[in-house]
Amino acid sequence: MDQCPIPTLLERDTFSKVLFNNVKKFYVLGRDVMCCYTLTEKFIPHHKDWIGIFKAGWKKTQEYYTYMWAPLPNNINEGSATQQEIQYKGYYLPNDDEHYYQFCYVDVNGFVQGTSTFFRICRGHMVVLNKEKVDEMEHLSEELYQENQELKDKYADLHEQLQRKQVALEATERMNKSLELEVEEKAAWEEEKASWESVLLQLKEYNQKIILEKEDMGIRVEELQTQLATQEKMKELIVRDQEKTE
Structure with missing residues (x-):
């Protein structure tokens, strides 16, 4: 493979001008891998653009594991998105099944214009097991949701x-x-x-006390009236006797 033009330090752009599609979570060790991507209407490709496979945690574009030149589209129409794909041969891929990797599109000037989601390259039985585990986790995640x-x-x-x-x-x-x-x-x-x-x-x-006192006083008044009447009668008798005597 030709030596790729790579700057010493990573120069990051928006990472959104090239979009990677249908990236699987696991690829089988030793088998070819198809990389599908979309060149957005914001991006104009160059024949020296390239797509590398990087281990998770990379910091410089020269830390790629392998790369391929990105082919130019047959029809370059500025202002419209273009679907592209390239195929990596299985013997060029990492044989490390313990780490995660991702595709990165690097333009001619060394700017990263797009990155994919992470994936692993596993042995066949591990892919089945990991897929089952992922399905189980997704099912569990759905239940938890x-x-x-x-x-x-x-x-x-x-x-x-x-x-x-x-x-x-x-x-x-x-x-x-x-x-x-x-x-x-x-x-x-x-x-x-x-x-x-x-x-x-x-x-x-x-x-009640007043009533009793009133009743008592009434009795006394009646007695006094009786006494007074008696005295008046006696007085009249005395006056008559006196007149007779005279």
């Missing part, structure tokens, strides 16, 4: 019930305060009523 949604719904329902109970509690507290005021007013009125009843009882007792 559903449970999370159910918990969110339950939380929303409980939160709504709690708000309603809070409103009812506040209304009950207002009613309790109102009743407490009424009880206090009634207690004060009862206390005042008891005081007035005591005064009324005293007045009744005093009135």
